[in-house]
Amino acid sequence: MYKINKKALMFEPVLVLFVIITLSASLYNILISSGATADLGASSLRIIELDKETKSQLELIEQASLYQIYNSIIKLAENSGFNEAQLKEKCLLWDDFKLKEKCHLNKEKIRKNLKIYLQNSFNEYSKLQGLGLYNVEIKEENNKLFFTFNSPNIVFKKENVEFTINHKFTKEIEYDLNIFTDLYLKANKNFPDCEEAKQEIKINNLICKGETLILNFEYQQDKFYLGEKEKSLKYPIQPIIKFRTSRILVQN
Amino acid sequence: MLNWWLIMNKNGALIGNSVVLYYAFIVLTFIIIIFSLVFIVLSGEFIPGTKTPGFFVDTEKNIPKIDYYDFLNYFLYTRINVDGKETNLLELIPLYCYEKKQEQAENIRQISQIFFPYLTGRALSCINEKITCKDIPNEVNSLGENLYFRNKGLILFNEISSFDLKRIEIPGFKENSKACLEFEQKKYDPKGFIDIAYSEKEFEKKVKEKSVFKNIPDKSSFLISPTKDIWRYNNNMWCNALKETDSFLNCQKGISTQDLINCKGDYYQLCTK
DSSP states (O other), X not given: OOOOOHHHHTHHHHHHHHHHHHHHHHHHHHHHTHHHHHHHHHHHHHHHHHHXXXXXXXXHHHHHHHHHHHHHHHHHHHTTTOOXXXXXXXXXXXXXXXXXXXXXXXXXXXXXXXXXXXXXXXHHHHHHTTOOXXXXXXXXXXXXXXXXXXXXXXXXXXXXXXEEEEEEEEEEEEOOTHHHHHHHHHHTTOOHHHHHOSSOEEETTEEEEEOSSEEXXXXXXXXXXXSSTXXXXXXXXXXXXXXXXXSSOOOO | OOOGGGGBOTTSOBOOSHHHXXXXXXXXXXXXXXXXXXXXXXXXXXXXXXXXXXXXXXXXGGSOOTHHHHHHHHHHHOOEEETTEEEOHHXXXXXXXXXXXXXXXXXHHHHHHHHSOTTOOEEEEEEOTTOOGGGSOOOBOTTSOBHHHHHSSEEEEEOOOOSOEEEEEEOOSSTTOEEEEEEEOSOOOGXXXXXXXXXXXXXXXXXXXXHHOSSOOGXXXXXXXXXXXXXXXXXXXXXXXXXXXXXXXXXXXXXXXXXXXXXXXXXXXIITO
């Protein structure tokens, strides 16, 4: 028979007991912290979800910006190139500037007016979508217009996840703003054919209708394309530059 | 009777004989059985493959379904040829909401039927420019059908049958041309997306692959050609899915595999001449 150390004798049962206590404590810990474990994967996925949601929303707003550009040009054309402030000043005829300086139009003013229409309508839309305000810049190059939209610090938030991004993008369309100034200059040097006509006449894309004191003009332009020219669908609304002049132009 | 003293030396360490091994196995098996039983009971998995409510939280419920956005991109942005013009649903939907032409509505319904997996709840309605999708009350009846889309708005389709829905607002051209798209948040498998061929060579290869099988699974029978025409292989022929199919998208008339390869999938220019 061995002579056994009494302290050593306790080692094995204590070891087994220790393992059981440790495993039980771990199990208990898992059970009481189940809420936290359930959130572990979900919270990282929530970041990915917000990222995808943000991208999707921004892509849609970029698509919407193209429609807003077309609508702003259409509105500018409908309002003879004047902005809403000029219309409030009762700038109605293209030769009104001879009486009111504020009604004068030139290339720079037309571009500025387009910017005002676009910025207002686009920001109204982005506000509805819960996004911030955008600043719009317009540049011209070879009959093309480049619209740069910029909104710093747009906040996207979902539960405990928050993103702040600087959203800047550019849209390019084929459009020649010079058509406004060309017509404007022409309108201030008389339209002899129209003045003499007793009924509506059409000269190329220009329709003219004489009234008692004024002449009404409509310059019909080609519809915009939603994508690549010819291959894609057309924007359903046609831009028509509407303008009026006095039947007898006021001489300078 | 086995005694503790017999398996230990005088320092209390285990003696390396077979009895020790048996002891170790017995104790380990005992611990494994007890703890496995406890875990099985608490996790609620009594029968493999089935789940009963257990003490552990079902984490799947809390995981956001992010496939939704991949499907949304595929659904809205995939380029397709409609009546000879290259477009996508992001353009077609507001165009219909603005012009309200019946044939446009039919095209949208058909394209949606092709893109959506079977039995997926979905609804699409044109909405006023001044409201947003979020403003629409989220009233759903006991069958999971959306009451708003049933009773209000200009509806393109309404096949909602789920309570787990997400809404997306599709930008419009002008007044009343915005739309609200609502569809089920579930797992969308990219394998169920329609095949797209970007080059003539790829198109030829895919046409040949699909033509080998008589009954290929439904979504695999579609193919978008480089000219963006949607083709379907069905009843041993290839047909234009928007022009030559019935309401179940089965081919009513069509062309052979070789003819489709010869005309390079260009429905409007080469295949119909």
